Amino acid sequence: MILTARLLLPISSPPIVDGGLLIRDGTICAIDKASALIRDFATEPHDDLGRAALLPGLVNAHTHLELTGLHGRLPLGKSFTEWAIAMLDLRSGLDDEFFAASARLGAATLLRSGVTCVADVTASGASVVPLKAAGLRGIIFQEILGPHPEQAPERLDAAEKALRSLQLQANDSLLSIGLSPHAPYSLSESLLLRCAELLRRQRLPATIHVAESPEEVAYIGLGLGPIATTLLPAVGRHSPSHRICGESPIALLDRAGLLSDRLTAVHGVHIGISDLQLLKQRGVALAVCPRSNHYLKVGTAPLPRCLAASLRVGLGTDSLASNETLSLWDEMRFAHRLYGDTVTAQQLVTMTTLGGAAALGMAGSIGSLAPGKRADLTALAIDRVDDADPYESLLAQASDDSVVLNMVEGKILYQREGAARWTCH
Numbered sequence: 019m020i021l022t023a024r025l026l027l028p029i030s031s032p033p034i035v036d037g038g039l040l041i042r043d044g045t046i047c048a049i050d051k052a053s054a055l056i057r058d059f060a061t062e063p064h065d066d067l068g069r070a071a072l073l074p075g076l077v078n079a080h081t082h083l084e085l086t087g088l089h090g091r092l093p094l095g096k097s098f099t100e101w102a103i104a105m106l107d108l109r110s111g112l113d114d115e116f117f118a119a120s121a122r123l124g125a126a127t128l129l130r131s132g133v134t135c136v137a138d139v140t141a142s143g144a145s146v147v148p149l150k151a152a153g154l155r156g157i158i159f160q161e162i163l164g165p166h167p168e169q170a171p172e173r174l175d176a177a178e179k180a181l182r183s184l185q186l187q188a189n190d191s192l193l194s195i196g197l198s199p200h201a202p203y204s205l206s207e208s209l210l211l212r213c214a215e216l217l218r219r220q221r222l223p224a225t226i227h228v229a230e231s232p233e234e235v236a237y238i239g240l241g242l243g244p245i246a247t248t249l250l251p252a253v254g255r256h257s258p259s260h261r262i263c264g265e266s267p268i269a270l271l272d273r274a275g276l277l278s279d280r281l282t283a284v285h286g287v288h289i290g291i292s293d294l295q296l297l298k299q300r301g302v303a304l305a306v307c308p309r310s311n312h313y314l315k316v317g318t319a320p321l322p323r324c325l326a327a328s329l330r331v332g333l334g335t336d337s338l339a340s341n342e343t344l345s346l347w348d349e350m351r352f353a354h355r356l357y358g359d360t361v362t363a364q365q366l367v368t369m370t371t372l373g374g375a376a377a378l379g380m381a382g383s384i385g386s387l388a389p390g391k392r393a394d395l396t397a398l399a400i401d402r403v404d405d406a407d408p409y410e411s412l413l414a415q416a417s418d419d420s421v422v423l424n425m426v427e428g429k430i431l432y433q434r435e436g437a438a439r440w441t442c443h
Protein backbone atom coordinates (compact mmCIF):
# COMPACT_ATOMS: atom_id res chain seq x y z
CA MET A 19 0.00 0.00 0.00
CA ILE A 20 1.13 3.54 -0.76
CA LEU A 21 0.04 6.13 1.83
CA THR A 22 0.48 9.79 0.89
CA ALA A 23 -0.17 13.11 2.61
CA ARG A 24 0.43 16.83 2.23
CA LEU A 25 3.21 16.67 4.82
CA LEU A 26 5.37 13.69 5.76
CA LEU A 27 7.48 14.00 8.90
CA PRO A 28 9.84 11.01 8.96
CA ILE A 29 11.66 12.48 12.04
CA SER A 30 14.96 10.77 11.22
CA SER A 31 15.17 12.64 7.90
CA PRO A 32 13.91 16.04 6.64
CA PRO A 33 10.17 16.70 6.14
CA ILE A 34 8.74 15.94 2.70
CA VAL A 35 5.92 18.11 1.35
CA ASP A 36 3.56 15.88 -0.67
CA GLY A 37 5.32 12.78 0.58
CA GLY A 38 4.42 9.15 0.98
CA LEU A 39 5.32 5.70 2.21
CA LEU A 40 5.25 2.26 0.64
CA ILE A 41 4.07 -0.24 3.27
CA ARG A 42 4.19 -3.99 2.80
CA ASP A 43 3.56 -6.70 5.43
CA GLY A 44 3.54 -4.12 8.21
CA THR A 45 6.94 -2.76 7.25
CA ILE A 46 7.90 0.55 5.65
CA CYS A 47 9.62 -0.37 2.37
CA ALA A 48 10.16 3.04 0.79
CA ILE A 49 9.73 6.74 1.56
CA ASP A 50 9.71 9.46 -1.09
CA LYS A 51 7.75 12.21 -2.80
CA ALA A 52 4.21 10.92 -3.44
CA SER A 53 4.59 11.36 -7.20
CA ALA A 54 7.77 9.26 -7.26
CA LEU A 55 6.20 6.40 -5.29
CA ILE A 56 3.07 6.36 -7.48
CA ARG A 57 5.29 6.29 -10.59
CA ASP A 58 7.68 3.62 -9.32
CA PHE A 59 5.02 1.32 -7.81
CA ALA A 60 2.19 1.88 -10.29
CA THR A 61 0.27 -1.32 -9.46
CA GLU A 62 0.29 -0.73 -5.69
CA PRO A 63 -3.02 0.35 -4.04
CA HIS A 64 -2.83 4.02 -3.03
CA ASP A 65 -4.54 5.91 -0.20
CA ASP A 66 -4.20 9.68 -0.09
CA LEU A 67 -4.80 11.40 3.24
CA GLY A 68 -4.99 14.81 1.58
CA ARG A 69 -4.45 17.83 3.85
CA ALA A 70 -2.81 15.85 6.61
CA ALA A 71 0.50 15.41 8.37
CA LEU A 72 1.78 11.85 8.47
CA LEU A 73 4.32 11.02 11.18
CA PRO A 74 5.48 8.13 13.38
CA GLY A 75 2.97 7.08 16.03
CA LEU A 76 3.43 8.89 19.33
CA VAL A 77 5.06 7.15 22.29
CA ASN A 78 3.63 7.91 25.73
CA ALA A 79 6.74 7.19 27.80
CA HIS A 80 4.97 7.15 31.17
CA THR A 81 1.39 6.68 32.26
CA HIS A 82 -0.88 4.67 34.59
CA LEU A 83 -3.99 3.88 32.55
CA GLU A 84 -5.71 2.13 35.47
CA LEU A 85 -6.00 5.56 37.16
CA THR A 86 -7.74 7.31 34.24
CA GLY A 87 -10.99 7.43 36.25
CA LEU A 88 -9.30 9.60 38.90
CA HIS A 89 -9.46 12.66 36.67
CA GLY A 90 -10.37 15.66 38.84
CA ARG A 91 -10.69 13.56 42.01
CA LEU A 92 -7.47 14.86 43.61
CA PRO A 93 -7.42 18.55 44.51
CA LEU A 94 -5.06 20.95 42.79
CA GLY A 95 -2.80 23.19 44.83
CA LYS A 96 -1.66 20.61 47.38
CA SER A 97 1.98 19.85 48.10
CA PHE A 98 3.48 16.65 46.69
CA THR A 99 3.21 14.88 50.04
CA GLU A 100 -0.39 16.01 50.62
CA TRP A 101 -1.26 14.81 47.11
CA ALA A 102 0.43 11.44 47.75
CA ILE A 103 -1.47 10.94 51.02
CA ALA A 104 -4.78 11.89 49.37
CA MET A 105 -3.90 9.44 46.57
CA LEU A 106 -3.24 6.61 49.07
CA ASP A 107 -6.63 7.26 50.72
CA LEU A 108 -8.48 7.39 47.44
CA ARG A 109 -6.74 4.37 46.00
CA SER A 110 -7.51 2.13 48.95
CA GLY A 111 -11.22 2.46 48.09
CA LEU A 112 -10.85 1.45 44.43
CA ASP A 113 -11.65 -2.04 43.16
CA ASP A 114 -10.74 -4.15 40.13
CA GLU A 115 -13.84 -3.01 38.29
CA PHE A 116 -12.71 0.61 38.60
CA PHE A 117 -9.18 -0.23 37.38
CA ALA A 118 -10.54 -2.22 34.42
CA ALA A 119 -12.94 0.57 33.37
CA SER A 120 -10.18 3.16 33.78
CA ALA A 121 -7.72 1.13 31.71
CA ARG A 122 -10.30 0.63 28.94
CA LEU A 123 -11.00 4.35 28.81
CA GLY A 124 -7.28 5.13 28.88
CA ALA A 125 -6.43 2.71 26.05
CA ALA A 126 -9.28 4.08 23.90
CA THR A 127 -8.06 7.63 24.54
CA LEU A 128 -4.50 6.75 23.49
CA LEU A 129 -5.78 5.12 20.32
CA ARG A 130 -7.74 8.21 19.27
CA SER A 131 -4.89 10.60 20.10
CA GLY A 132 -2.25 9.12 17.81
CA VAL A 133 -0.34 7.06 20.39
CA THR A 134 0.92 3.75 19.01
CA CYS A 135 3.24 2.76 21.87
CA VAL A 136 2.91 3.20 25.61
CA ALA A 137 4.93 2.60 28.77
CA ASP A 138 2.22 1.85 31.32
CA VAL A 139 2.69 1.21 35.03
CA THR A 140 0.10 -1.04 36.64
CA ALA A 141 -0.53 -2.33 40.13
CA SER A 142 -3.74 -4.20 39.24
CA GLY A 143 -2.68 -5.62 35.86
CA ALA A 144 -5.80 -4.09 34.29
CA SER A 145 -4.12 -2.44 31.30
CA VAL A 146 -2.99 -5.61 29.49
CA VAL A 147 -6.44 -6.63 28.24
CA PRO A 148 -7.51 -3.30 26.67
CA LEU A 149 -4.07 -2.51 25.21
CA LYS A 150 -3.87 -5.98 23.67
CA ALA A 151 -7.44 -5.70 22.34
CA ALA A 152 -6.63 -2.30 20.82
CA GLY A 153 -3.54 -3.72 19.08
CA LEU A 154 -1.22 -1.13 20.62
CA ARG A 155 2.48 -1.69 21.24
CA GLY A 156 4.17 -1.09 24.56
CA ILE A 157 5.70 -2.17 27.81
CA ILE A 158 3.53 -2.83 30.84
CA PHE A 159 5.41 -2.46 34.09
CA GLN A 160 4.26 -4.29 37.20
CA GLU A 161 4.42 -1.85 40.10
CA ILE A 162 6.12 -2.89 43.33
CA LEU A 163 6.51 -1.00 46.58
CA GLY A 164 7.01 -1.64 50.29
CA PRO A 165 8.82 0.65 52.73
CA HIS A 166 9.17 -1.96 55.50
CA PRO A 167 12.41 -3.99 55.06
CA GLU A 168 10.80 -7.10 56.55
CA GLN A 169 8.18 -7.02 53.73
CA ALA A 170 10.83 -7.28 51.03
CA PRO A 171 10.86 -11.08 50.41
CA GLU A 172 7.07 -11.40 50.28
CA ARG A 173 6.64 -8.26 48.11
CA LEU A 174 9.22 -9.56 45.64
CA ASP A 175 7.53 -13.00 45.49
CA ALA A 176 4.17 -11.35 44.82
CA ALA A 177 5.69 -9.19 42.06
CA GLU A 178 7.31 -12.23 40.42
CA LYS A 179 3.94 -14.01 40.38
CA ALA A 180 2.25 -10.92 38.95
CA LEU A 181 4.96 -10.67 36.27
CA ARG A 182 4.34 -14.28 35.20
CA SER A 183 0.61 -13.64 34.98
CA LEU A 184 1.10 -10.47 32.91
CA GLN A 185 3.53 -12.29 30.62
CA LEU A 186 0.92 -15.01 29.96
CA GLN A 187 -1.80 -12.43 29.28
CA ALA A 188 0.48 -10.51 26.92
CA ASN A 189 1.12 -13.56 24.70
CA ASP A 190 0.37 -12.93 21.02
CA SER A 191 0.46 -9.18 21.41
CA LEU A 192 2.87 -6.30 20.84
CA LEU A 193 3.19 -5.85 24.61
CA SER A 194 6.16 -6.80 26.71
CA ILE A 195 6.35 -6.86 30.49
CA GLY A 196 8.67 -5.09 32.90
CA LEU A 197 8.97 -4.12 36.56
CA SER A 198 8.39 -0.72 38.15
CA PRO A 199 9.81 -0.20 41.61
CA HIS A 200 7.58 2.76 42.53
CA ALA A 201 10.11 5.30 43.90
CA PRO A 202 13.25 5.43 46.07
CA TYR A 203 11.22 6.54 49.12
CA SER A 204 8.44 3.93 48.84
CA LEU A 205 10.68 0.85 48.73
CA SER A 206 13.05 -0.13 51.51
CA GLU A 207 16.71 -0.33 50.51
CA SER A 208 16.43 -4.09 50.92
CA LEU A 209 13.56 -4.24 48.40
CA LEU A 210 15.40 -1.94 45.96
CA LEU A 211 18.38 -4.32 46.07
CA ARG A 212 16.15 -7.35 45.48
CA CYS A 213 14.43 -5.63 42.55
CA ALA A 214 17.83 -4.86 41.01
CA GLU A 215 18.82 -8.52 41.34
CA LEU A 216 15.55 -9.71 39.75
CA LEU A 217 15.93 -7.24 36.89
CA ARG A 218 19.49 -8.43 36.21
CA ARG A 219 18.48 -12.10 36.42
CA GLN A 220 15.47 -11.79 34.12
CA ARG A 221 16.89 -8.98 31.94
CA LEU A 222 13.58 -7.13 32.24
CA PRO A 223 12.91 -3.51 31.30
CA ALA A 224 12.26 -1.29 34.31
CA THR A 225 10.95 2.13 35.17
CA ILE A 226 10.95 4.16 38.41
CA HIS A 227 9.70 7.57 39.54
CA VAL A 228 12.82 9.36 40.79
CA ALA A 229 14.01 12.84 41.80
CA GLU A 230 10.43 14.07 41.40
CA SER A 231 10.04 16.43 44.38
CA PRO A 232 12.16 18.47 46.79
CA GLU A 233 10.54 16.36 49.55
CA GLU A 234 12.06 13.21 48.01
CA VAL A 235 15.52 14.80 47.86
CA ALA A 236 15.31 15.85 51.55
CA TYR A 237 14.12 12.41 52.63
CA ILE A 238 16.64 10.35 50.68
CA GLY A 239 19.59 12.60 51.52
CA LEU A 240 18.85 13.49 55.12
CA GLY A 241 15.91 11.35 56.25
CA LEU A 242 13.97 14.58 56.87
CA GLY A 243 10.93 16.47 55.64
CA PRO A 244 7.26 15.68 55.02
CA ILE A 245 7.91 12.23 53.52
CA ALA A 246 9.54 11.24 56.85
CA THR A 247 7.03 13.03 59.07
CA THR A 248 3.70 12.45 57.29
CA LEU A 249 3.73 10.25 54.16
CA LEU A 250 5.57 7.20 55.49
CA PRO A 251 3.93 7.32 58.95
CA ALA A 252 0.60 7.16 57.07
CA VAL A 253 1.62 3.64 55.99
CA GLY A 254 3.08 2.73 59.37
CA ARG A 255 6.74 3.48 58.67
CA HIS A 256 8.31 5.75 61.29
CA SER A 257 12.01 5.60 60.44
CA PRO A 258 13.96 5.60 57.17
CA SER A 259 14.53 2.18 55.66
CA HIS A 260 17.60 3.22 53.68
CA ARG A 261 21.08 4.30 54.75
CA ILE A 262 21.13 8.07 55.26
CA CYS A 263 24.37 9.40 53.81
CA GLY A 264 23.53 12.65 52.07
CA GLU A 265 23.18 11.06 48.66
CA SER A 266 20.76 12.05 45.91
CA PRO A 267 17.87 9.79 44.85
CA ILE A 268 19.78 8.92 41.65
CA ALA A 269 22.92 8.05 43.69
CA LEU A 270 20.84 5.77 45.95
CA LEU A 271 19.48 3.92 42.90
CA ASP A 272 23.03 3.53 41.62
CA ARG A 273 24.19 2.11 44.96
CA ALA A 274 21.25 -0.32 44.82
CA GLY A 275 22.36 -1.47 41.35
CA LEU A 276 19.21 -0.25 39.60
CA LEU A 277 20.75 2.11 37.04
CA SER A 278 21.14 0.37 33.69
CA ASP A 279 20.35 0.82 30.01
CA ARG A 280 17.10 -1.11 30.57
CA LEU A 281 15.84 1.49 33.06
CA THR A 282 13.67 4.50 32.24
CA ALA A 283 13.84 7.05 35.06
CA VAL A 284 10.62 9.06 35.30
CA HIS A 285 10.49 12.80 36.15
CA GLY A 286 14.16 13.64 36.96
CA VAL A 287 13.10 17.11 38.10
CA HIS A 288 15.77 17.41 40.78
CA ILE A 289 18.96 16.14 39.17
CA GLY A 290 22.29 17.84 39.43
CA ILE A 291 25.34 17.58 37.18
CA SER A 292 26.67 14.47 38.96
CA ASP A 293 23.23 12.78 38.67
CA LEU A 294 23.15 13.57 34.97
CA GLN A 295 26.63 12.10 34.57
CA LEU A 296 25.53 8.92 36.39
CA LEU A 297 22.46 8.56 34.18
CA LYS A 298 24.62 9.04 31.10
CA GLN A 299 27.35 6.61 32.26
CA ARG A 300 24.84 3.88 33.07
CA GLY A 301 22.86 4.45 29.85
CA VAL A 302 19.63 5.23 31.74
CA ALA A 303 16.75 6.73 29.74
CA LEU A 304 14.49 9.50 31.04
CA ALA A 305 10.74 10.12 30.73
CA VAL A 306 9.74 13.68 31.53
CA CYS A 307 6.15 14.63 32.49
CA PRO A 308 6.02 18.44 32.61
CA ARG A 309 2.28 18.86 33.19
CA SER A 310 2.29 16.37 36.10
CA ASN A 311 5.24 18.23 37.66
CA HIS A 312 3.31 21.46 37.26
CA TYR A 313 0.14 19.92 38.75
CA LEU A 314 2.08 18.78 41.83
CA LYS A 315 4.19 21.96 41.97
CA VAL A 316 7.42 19.99 42.28
CA GLY A 317 9.52 22.06 39.87
CA THR A 318 10.69 21.83 36.27
CA ALA A 319 12.93 19.08 34.87
CA PRO A 320 16.21 20.35 33.32
CA LEU A 321 15.13 19.12 29.89
CA PRO A 322 17.49 21.26 27.76
CA ARG A 323 20.46 19.97 29.78
CA CYS A 324 19.28 16.35 29.42
CA LEU A 325 18.85 16.73 25.66
CA ALA A 326 22.26 18.41 25.39
CA ALA A 327 23.76 15.43 27.25
CA SER A 328 22.23 13.11 24.59
CA LEU A 329 20.25 11.10 27.12
CA ARG A 330 17.47 9.04 25.59
CA VAL A 331 14.49 11.23 26.57
CA GLY A 332 10.79 10.56 26.01
CA LEU A 333 7.65 12.47 26.98
CA GLY A 334 4.93 11.09 29.23
CA THR A 335 1.58 12.32 30.48
CA ASP A 336 1.65 10.41 33.79
CA SER A 337 -1.87 9.53 34.97
CA LEU A 338 -5.00 11.62 35.17
CA ALA A 339 -4.51 11.68 38.95
CA SER A 340 -1.94 14.41 38.24
CA ASN A 341 -2.83 15.71 34.79
CA GLU A 342 -5.79 17.10 32.89
CA THR A 343 -5.58 14.96 29.74
CA LEU A 344 -3.72 11.98 28.28
CA SER A 345 -2.98 14.02 25.14
CA LEU A 346 0.67 14.16 24.15
CA TRP A 347 -0.23 17.08 21.87
CA ASP A 348 -1.33 19.01 24.98
CA GLU A 349 1.85 17.84 26.73
CA MET A 350 4.10 19.02 23.87
CA ARG A 351 2.37 22.39 23.67
CA PHE A 352 2.68 22.88 27.44
CA ALA A 353 6.38 21.96 27.30
CA HIS A 354 6.87 24.36 24.40
CA ARG A 355 5.45 27.22 26.46
CA LEU A 356 7.35 26.13 29.58
CA TYR A 357 10.79 25.84 28.00
CA GLY A 358 10.38 28.62 25.44
CA ASP A 359 13.21 28.86 22.94
CA THR A 360 15.36 26.36 24.85
CA VAL A 361 13.42 23.37 23.47
CA THR A 362 12.19 23.62 19.88
CA ALA A 363 9.00 22.20 18.39
CA GLN A 364 11.19 19.81 16.36
CA GLN A 365 12.90 18.57 19.53
CA LEU A 366 9.53 18.02 21.21
CA VAL A 367 8.02 16.09 18.28
CA THR A 368 11.25 14.06 18.05
CA MET A 369 11.18 13.32 21.80
CA THR A 370 7.57 12.17 21.56
CA THR A 371 8.27 9.75 18.70
CA LEU A 372 11.87 8.60 18.23
CA GLY A 373 12.94 9.76 21.71
CA GLY A 374 10.24 7.72 23.43
CA ALA A 375 11.01 4.71 21.23
CA ALA A 376 14.72 5.00 22.13
CA ALA A 377 13.88 5.38 25.84
CA LEU A 378 11.97 2.10 25.69
CA GLY A 379 14.71 0.32 23.69
CA MET A 380 12.61 0.19 20.50
CA ALA A 381 14.36 2.73 18.26
CA GLY A 382 15.53 -0.06 15.95
CA SER A 383 11.97 -0.89 14.94
CA ILE A 384 9.75 2.16 15.55
CA GLY A 385 9.88 5.91 16.27
CA SER A 386 10.68 7.18 12.79
CA LEU A 387 9.48 6.58 9.24
CA ALA A 388 12.31 4.86 7.40
CA PRO A 389 12.71 1.77 5.22
CA GLY A 390 12.90 -1.36 7.38
CA LYS A 391 10.96 0.09 10.31
CA ARG A 392 7.55 -1.19 11.36
CA ALA A 393 4.63 0.82 9.98
CA ASP A 394 3.53 2.41 13.27
CA LEU A 395 2.21 5.83 12.38
CA THR A 396 -0.42 8.46 12.84
CA ALA A 397 -1.95 11.18 10.68
CA LEU A 398 -3.52 14.51 11.60
CA ALA A 399 -5.74 16.78 9.58
CA ILE A 400 -3.98 20.14 9.14
CA ASP A 401 -5.10 23.29 7.36
CA ARG A 402 -1.73 24.75 6.50
CA VAL A 403 1.94 23.85 6.41
CA ASP A 404 4.56 26.43 7.23
CA ASP A 405 7.50 25.35 5.09
CA ALA A 406 9.90 27.32 7.29
CA ASP A 407 9.05 25.22 10.35
CA PRO A 408 6.57 22.39 9.75
CA TYR A 409 7.07 21.11 13.32
CA GLU A 410 6.00 24.44 14.73
CA SER A 411 2.94 24.60 12.49
CA LEU A 412 2.05 21.00 13.40
CA LEU A 413 2.20 21.74 17.14
CA ALA A 414 0.15 24.90 16.67
CA GLN A 415 -2.66 22.99 14.94
CA ALA A 416 -2.56 19.48 16.39
CA SER A 417 -4.94 18.10 18.99
CA ASP A 418 -6.52 14.73 19.71
CA ASP A 419 -9.49 15.87 17.62
CA SER A 420 -7.34 16.34 14.52
CA VAL A 421 -6.02 12.74 14.59
CA VAL A 422 -7.53 10.93 11.61
CA LEU A 423 -5.51 7.71 11.53
CA ASN A 424 -3.66 5.43 13.90
CA MET A 425 -1.76 2.49 12.40
CA VAL A 426 0.38 -0.18 14.08
CA GLU A 427 2.33 -2.77 12.07
CA GLY A 428 0.52 -1.56 8.93
CA LYS A 429 -2.90 -2.30 10.48
CA ILE A 430 -5.40 0.54 10.84
CA LEU A 431 -6.41 0.58 14.51
CA TYR A 432 -8.34 3.83 14.37
CA GLN A 433 -9.65 5.98 11.57
CA ARG A 434 -11.83 9.01 12.14
CA GLU A 435 -14.98 8.79 10.13
CA GLY A 436 -15.48 11.50 7.57
CA ALA A 437 -12.26 13.28 8.50
CA ALA A 438 -10.01 12.03 5.73
CA ARG A 439 -10.53 11.90 2.02
CA TRP A 440 -9.37 8.49 0.90
CA THR A 441 -8.68 7.99 -2.76
CA CYS A 442 -8.02 4.46 -3.90
CA HIS A 443 -6.69 3.70 -7.36
Ligand SMILES: [Zn+2]
Pocket residue numbers: 080081082139227284336337
Ligand atom coordinates in the same frame (compact mmCIF):
# COMPACT_ATOMS: atom_id res chain seq x y z
ZN1 LIG B 1 3.71 8.05 37.40
